[in-house]
Amino acid sequence: MASLAFSASNSYSFSTKIRIRDGSYDCSKVEKSIFEKIMYSTRSKNNNLGLTIMNVATRPQPTVVPPSPEKFVGNNSKLAAWSSVRQERWQGELSVQGEIPLWLNGTYLRNGPGLWHIGDYGFRHLFDGYATLVRLHFENGGLVMGHRQIESEAYKAAKKNKKLCYREFSEVPKADNFLSYIGDLANLFSGASLTDNANTGVVQLADGRVVCLTETIKGSIVIDPNTLDTIGKFEYSDSLGGLIHSAHPIVTDTEFLTLLPDLIYPGYLVVRMEPGTNERKIIGRVGCRGGPSPGWVHSFPVTEHYVVVPEMPLRYCAQNLLKAEPTPLYKFEWHPESKGFVHVMCKASGKIVASVEVPLFVTFHFINAYEEKDEDGRVTAIIADCCEHNADTTILEKLRLQNLRSFSGEDVLPDARVGRFRIPMDGSPYGKLEAALEPDEHGRGMDMCSINPANLGKKYRYAYACGAQRPCNFPNTLTKVDLFEKKAKNWYDEGSVPSEPFFVSRPGATEEDDGVVISMISDKNGEGYALLLDGSTFEEIARAKFPYGLPYGLHGCWVPKA
Numbered sequence: 001m002a003s004l005a006f007s008a009s010n011s012y013s014f015s016t017k018i019r020i021r022d023g024s025y026d027c028s029k030v031e032k033s034i035f036e037k038i039m040y041s042t043r044s045k046n047n048n049l050g051l052t053i054m055n056v057a058t059r060p061q062p063t064v065v066p067p068s069p070e071k072f073v074g075n076n077s078k079l080a081a082w083s084s085v086r087q088e089r090w091q092g093e094l095s096v097q098g099e100i101p102l103w104l105n106g107t108y109l110r111n112g113p114g115l116w117h118i119g120d121y122g123f124r125h126l127f128d129g130y131a132t133l134v135r136l137h138f139e140n141g142g143l144v145m146g147h148r149q150i151e152s153e154a155y156k157a158a159k160k161n162k163k164l165c166y167r168e169f170s171e172v173p174k175a176d177n178f179l180s181y182i183g184d185l186a187n188l189f190s191g192a193s194l195t196d197n198a199n200t201g202v203v204q205l206a207d208g209r210v211v212c213l214t215e216t217i218k219g220s221i222v223i224d225p226n227t228l229d230t231i232g233k234f235e236y237s238d239s240l241g242g243l244i245h246s247a248h249p250i251v252t253d254t255e256f257l258t259l260l261p262d263l264i265y266p267g268y269l270v271v272r273m274e275p276g277t278n279e280r281k282i283i284g285r286v287g288c289r290g291g292p293s294p295g296w297v298h299s300f301p302v303t304e305h306y307v308v309v310p311e312m313p314l315r316y317c318a319q320n321l322l323k324a325e326p327t328p329l330y331k332f333e334w335h336p337e338s339k340g341f342v343h344v345m346c347k348a349s350g351k352i353v354a355s356v357e358v359p360l361f362v363t364f365h366f367i368n369a370y371e372e373k374d375e376d377g378r379v380t381a382i383i384a385d386c387c388e389h390n391a392d393t394t395i396l397e398k399l400r401l402q403n404l405r406s407f408s409g410e411d412v413l414p415d416a417r418v419g420r421f422r423i424p425m426d427g428s429p430y431g432k433l434e435a436a437l438e439p440d441e442h443g444r445g446m447d448m449c450s451i452n453p454a455n456l457g458k459k460y461r462y463a464y465a466c467g468a469q470r471p472c473n474f475p476n477t478l479t480k481v482d483l484f485e486k487k488a489k490n491w492y493d494e495g496s497v498p499s500e501p502f503f504v505s506r507p508g509a510t511e512e513d514d515g516v517v518i519s520m521i522s523d524k525n526g527e528g529y530a531l532l533l534d535g536s537t538f539e540e541i542a543r544a545k546f547p548y549g550l551p552y553g554l555h556g557c558w559v560p561k562a
């Protein structure tokens with residue numbers, strides 16, 4: 001046992017006890033009050049000690065780099081999905097089988113954790129990898145593919161120092177000695193040691209800027225969608241502070257909405273940023289009804305007038321944040337006794353208009369939400385759909401790379417469903433959560449969803465997602481879910497892993513599913529291709545082989561031709 005005192009910022013000093021076990025520093029006994037003090041001290045404008053803006057004076061032309069002969073790293077199956085990307089960048093025209101519709105003019109960008117190695121050291125969890133951007137540029141029936149690493153500070157530092165330098169989702173840099181461990185703790189609380197590895201998603205703001213995101217606020221990075229150049233850090237100009245936000249903001253032509261979980265006074269700030277600005281303004285705040293900390297908010301849905309704030313019983317955990325080694329639920333803890341809640345905030349007033357207890361749930365991704373009205377047009381309930389993992393947290397463990405790489409033929413993917421919340425707006429205390437369709441329709445796998453963006457916040461019929469054809473260890477189908485008919489159509493290619501199906505609407509379309517669905521496939525031979533399905537029939541319309549298989553990617557966006 002050691003007792004020490006140090007100053008985390010100029011204004012706070014504190015002491016704590018550190019137990020040294022097996023040569024590692026276990027800080028699980030750090031008192032919450034101390035944690036709170038430190039976290040609070042980060043709530044100032046100047047808490048980020050991270051990136052500075054890199055100026056790109058000229059826009060360089062994309063470099064065409066031929067595929068290198070390097071071997072895939074770290075995978076014992078042929079699937080490229082769980083192997084680190086084989087080179088920093090590539091760009092070239094692909095040959096297309098089938099026909100790309102001539103109306104499809106623009107660029108699909110997909111982000112994801114594509115590099116899980118520093119030298120010989122391999123990361124452990126899917127979410128740890130350094131961000132790899134992939135670009136599919138569609139023009140006049142042709143297709144140019146490019147991929148490139150995002151030049152985050154975390155990635156650059158790892159390359160330069162040949163070691164992990166920032167805290168990733170599950171990986172923590174090793175302290176050289178006890179004193180540096182103490183320094184690391186201070187850096188954790190100031191945010192300085194948190195990653196800016198923007199490896200989760202990419203969005204185009206209404207003002208045209210393209211921003212890659214993750215769950216750390218400092219991991220908001222502006223890129224050039226044409227060259228995939230890293231332009232620089234997206235600096236929020238407000239003084240909201242904080243370290244983390246939802247990885248999935250809601251982005252429309254008029255706004256950028258996100259949630260900032262508050263770990264000190266458990267709750268969430270709902271904030272809005274107008275196009276052309278970097279300033280988030282507070283719409284309102286909602287306090288948690290369960291404890292001891294806010295639920296993980298990887299995503300959240302909105303309706304036309306409301307922001308839906310989920311309070312999941314899988315909650316951020318201050319103690320786990322301090323641990324050097326990953327815990328079973330990483331930075332989170334499952335608190336069934338704390339219950340699950342859904343809060344509904346009016347976008348215009350910031351007032352909470354409903355706050356209900358719901359059955360326990362586990363979700364990364366909300367699909368959509370809408371207002372249910374009576375014949376007089378009064379809102380009687382909010383319907384919110386998500387990819388729900390049957391209140392089972394084991395999915396997090398299944399996403400460890402070792403598990404993803406070792407499919408033995410055994411069916412190990414936990415069941416998931418389209419979870420439909422019904423949140424009454426009449427003051428009743430409970431909401432419902434039920435499957436929106438029979439989960440066998442999509443093989444009891446369900447994640448990585450998209451909808452026609454024109455239906456955001458409105459009653460909608462179709463969702464596209466990844467489902468399962470069992471046995472499997474990861475969602476392996478593309479599925480089109482019809483929420484009216486309660487049916488699904490599934491696309492499957494044995495041994496392949498498809499990435500999130502992304503719907504692009506045909507200009508002038510009047511039907512919700514009139515458009516195409518884009519996905520990228522890792523196939524069983526270690527190769528990969530871009531796949532286009534018809535949004536309505538869900539039949540293949542085109543595919544284009546990549547020069548080599550690419551790692552799995554998470555979320556994408558569509559950048560229409562200017």
Ligand SMILES: CC(=O)/C=C/C=C(C)/C=C/C1=C(C)CCCC1(C)C
Nearest residue numbers: 127167168169199200214215244331
């Ligand atoms: C890739 C993905 O879906 C999620 C990534 C999540 C990350 C990088 C979370 C990082 C975090 C830390 C580095 C410390 C604070 C907690 C938390 C936000 C989980």
Ligand SMILES: CC(/C=C/C=O)=C\C=C\C=O
Nearest residue numbers: 200364395446447475554
């Ligand atoms: C890939 C995934 C879940 C798959 C489960 O079936 C979740 C990704 C979360 C982050 O974006």
Ligand SMILES: [Fe+2]
Nearest residue numbers: 247298364555
């Ligand atoms: Fe996500």
